Amino acid sequence: MAYVQNAFYDATGWTQDNSYTSLNSTADDLLRFSTPQGLRLNLSSLTTPHFATSYNLGSVGVVDGSISYLYSSVALQNHFTPQSDTLPLRALCRGYNPLRRLSSRDPVAALRPEGGSGDGPSLLYGRLYLPQSLIEALVVKRFSPGLQFQLRAVSSNALRNGGSVLGLAQYDVGKYAVEGLASSDGGLLGLRGVYNLGGDANDPPAPAPAGGAAGSQAAAGTAGTNGGGSDREGIYGRFTAGGEIYYGTLNKSGGMSLALRFATLPSYSGTPLTATVTLNPLMGSVRASYAVAAGRHCSLATMLDFNVYSYESNWSVGMELWRKEFLTRLDEGAAVEPEMVLAPVAAAEADALSTIDPAVRRAWGRSTQAKLEWRLDPEGPAEAPAVTKAAAGEMIRAAVAAAAEDEEEYGGVIKARVGQNSRIGILWEGRMKALLYSIGTGIDLQRPDQPFRTLGLEIQYSS
Numbered sequence: 001m002a003y004v005q006n007a008f009y010d011a012t013g014w015t016q017d018n019s020y021t022s023l024n025s026t027a028d029d030l031l032r033f034s035t036p037q038g039l040r041l042n043l044s045s046l047t048t049p050h051f052a053t054s055y056n057l058g059s060v061g062v063v064d065g066s067i068s069y070l071y072s073s074v075a076l077q078n079h080f081t082p083q084s085d086t087l088p089l090r091a092l093c094r095g096y097n098p099l100r101r102l103s104s105r106d107p108v109a110a111l112r113p114e115g116g117s118g119d120g121p122s123l124l125y126g127r128l129y130l131p132q133s134l135i136e137a138l139v140v141k142r143f144s145p146g147l148q149f150q151l152r153a154v155s156s157n158a159l160r161n162g163g164s165v166l167g168l169a170q171y172d173v174g175k176y177a178v179e180g181l182a183s184s185d186g187g188l189l190g191l192r193g194v195y196n197l198g199g200d201a202n203d204p205p206a207p208a209p210a211g212g213a214a215g216s217q218a219a220a221g222t223a224g225t226n227g228g229g230s231d232r233e234g235i236y237g238r239f240t241a242g243g244e245i246y247y248g249t250l251n252k253s254g255g256m257s258l259a260l261r262f263a264t265l266p267s268y269s270g271t272p273l274t275a276t277v278t279l280n281p282l283m284g285s286v287r288a289s290y291a292v293a294a295g296r297h298c299s300l301a302t303m304l305d306f307n308v309y310s311y312e313s314n315w316s317v318g319m320e321l322w323r324k325e326f327l328t329r330l331d332e333g334a335a336v337e338p339e340m341v342l343a344p345v346a347a348a349e350a351d352a353l354s355t356i357d358p359a360v361r362r363a364w365g366r367s368t369q370a371k372l373e374w375r376l377d378p379e380g381p382a383e384a385p386a387v388t389k390a391a392a393g394e395m396i397r398a399a400v401a402a403a404a405e406d407e408e409e410y411g412g413v414i415k416a417r418v419g420q421n422s423r424i425g426i427l428w429e430g431r432m433k434a435l436l437y438s439i440g441t442g443i444d445l446q447r448p449d450q451p452f453r454t455l456g457l458e459i460q461y462s463s
Helices: 002-012 025-031 212-226 338-342 347-353 358-372 389-407
Strands: 038-048 051-060 062-072 122-130 134-144 147-155 163-172 176-183 188-197 237-248 253-264 273-280 285-292 298-307 313-324 410-419 423-432 435-444 452-462
Touching (some): 002 062, 025 298, 025 313
Antiparallel strands (some): 253 273, 298 313
8 A cells, every 4th residue: 555655646746755754764674674474465456546455464373454445536547557467566665766856846836726726636545453443544635736734543442542643734845845743642743844955956947948959959968967967076966954843742842853864866877875864962862874776786774873872872784685587687798789778769869869970979888888887987099079978978878777777677675684683684575476475584693592583474466
């Protein structure tokens, strides 16, 4: 159901990366992933373009399960793949995910309803846990392109007052985003937000071309510079600074935290990386994390927690390794020729590139192959013309990325983490025919007599 909810945000144009709660999501996905326990079966279906259902049955000592229903006012079938046999594993198995480009909005226009009416898209979600008789619900209402409301509720006799309700008001204009919250649990009130600097947050919109070849070349050169092309020096990324403050009206206590994140953008041609620092001055907690995509199929992450009052610390490191489908593995040693790279490019752009000197095109082909193999450009005598190098180089990189994304098919991913307390977590997620499976275990090396603390298998099918 989380995958379907993400499809709703994609369909309505809402960026989930631009929020305070998602600043450390990359490191959490690589280091704090959950492993299944016992045997669990999950059957999901997109019954109609607006309605989805999910049934879950598990056995961990006792038999339990859940029933979920989701309704979206916008059709979702064009924004995600519901069939489990063709569902892209990269979208389902969250790991190192690059940032999406910001959706810049005018602060005033972001509050105006689309089409002049306040009837924006909405999402309704409910889940019933059995036999605990616990109910959770989610309501999302989009009033304008930059304003969204969420209402989350949990009902259970085991909770104080029989449950709790959390309301969120989110305002996002791209450059910055603000979120207000109120909870019935302790009468909590809070405010948090983020502000973006550098990268696409500072890139002005490209001016319209004046016409003719000179105007087209100027626009292409601007796009190449803003997109992290070869003319940009240093690392092309985005800084995000955020903070939150909250206060409990019933227990008369409050708190605050500050965070800073730097992440490279997808247009950066170097090694993707994400680094975050989170501070909680009142509790004395400091958390630093670093994640890097070490290759096309491997990502690494590390996290350090430290408390300045007690000097307690916790360190962990993790990785994810993607496995490609056997029938779709590509020959890694095959050379990338310019003609292969230019195939996915639009016809007009291909015609423009065909006028470039053949020696220069061969040099760009060697440079592209070097980028795919994560090494420096080979030295070559060819010099690209200054007028068209940025434009052609940007089109070649975009074509390679699009072709690689289309051809890349993964059969599974293996995640592993280990901490200073000698506890290891291993998770293997993949697909067999039309079934999605997750196998995980938790190992405690400090207990050699019983090292396997948890062991589980989860099987999912979606149609």
